[in-house]
Amino acid sequence: GQNIDQPTEMTATEGAIVQINCTYQTSGFNGLFWYQQHAGEAPTFLSYNVLDGLEEKGRFSSFLSRSKGYSYLLLKELQMKDSASYLCAAQTGANNLFFGTGTRLTVIP
Amino acid sequence: ETGVTQTPRHLVMGMTNKKSLKCEQHLGHNAMYWYKQSAKKPLELMFVYSLEERVENNSVPSRFSPECPNSSHLFLHLHTLQPEDSALYLCASSPEGGSGTFHEQYFGPGTRLTVT
Numbered sequence: 120g121q122n123i124d125q126p127t128e129m130t131a132t133e134g135a136i137v138q139i140n141c142t143y144q145t146s147g148f149n150g151l152f153w154y155q156q157h158a159g160e161a162p163t164f165l166s167y168n169v170l171d172g173l174e175e176k177g178r179f180s181s182f183l184s185r186s187k188g189y190s191y192l193l194l195k196e197l198q199m200k201d202s203a204s205y206l207c208a209a210q211t212g213a214n215n216l217f218f219g220t221g222t223r224l225t226v227i228p
Numbered sequence: 229e230t231g232v233t234q235t236p237r238h239l240v241m242g243m244t245n246k247k248s249l250k251c252e253q254h255l256g257h258n259a260m261y262w263y264k265q266s267a268k269k270p271l272e273l274m275f276v277y278s279l280e281e282r283v284e285n286n287s288v289p290s291r292f293s294p295e296c297p298n299s300s301h302l303f304l305h306l307h308t309l310q311p312e313d314s315a316l317y318l319c320a321s322s323p324e325g326g327s328g329t330f331h332e333q334y335f336g337p338g339t340r341l342t343v344t
Binding site: 123152154160161162163164167206208213214215216217218219220221 | 230232259261268269270271272273276278283284318332333334335336337338
């Protein structure tokens, strides 16, 4: 079967660092996406990992370990506008993205 | 604005109604997608069109009927829906439905559907 696990909710303080973990078990795997979704808005692309290791993009970084079926999204210097849901998604085929339920992050002052 | 628009943004329909959701992308992409997002559930891929051909149909009930008349437009025709079909329906597009390569999907804002 297919399964993606990520925490349902997290809270962190403005200016801090937060790590959102994602574990996956899928039949077929091409890469791992992270999307951000603010309430009532469309998901927007944050990062994509296909090889093991860390990809850094400004305040956001994403890590992948294919052998462990594990990824994380690291957010640095948190801002209030980072309060959103963060969706982990495994690319399981040519056109197929299998999503987790998302992690709702609340940033507090 | 992601370049993908959806109409209507909100829809309330009875179980015997027939309605259609519309998606339009202005990005020159060749692949388009319908997703369903229910509360506390993951995004579920429903249909994929690549170059106007349907390439994925993930066991979706026949009361949902997609149509892709050209690479810029995608419709989801709805008929005799059930209350459990109430959800946010998201459309997305990507440059192409290529095999095993990275293609970021751009999402529209979604249609919030309520079936009464």
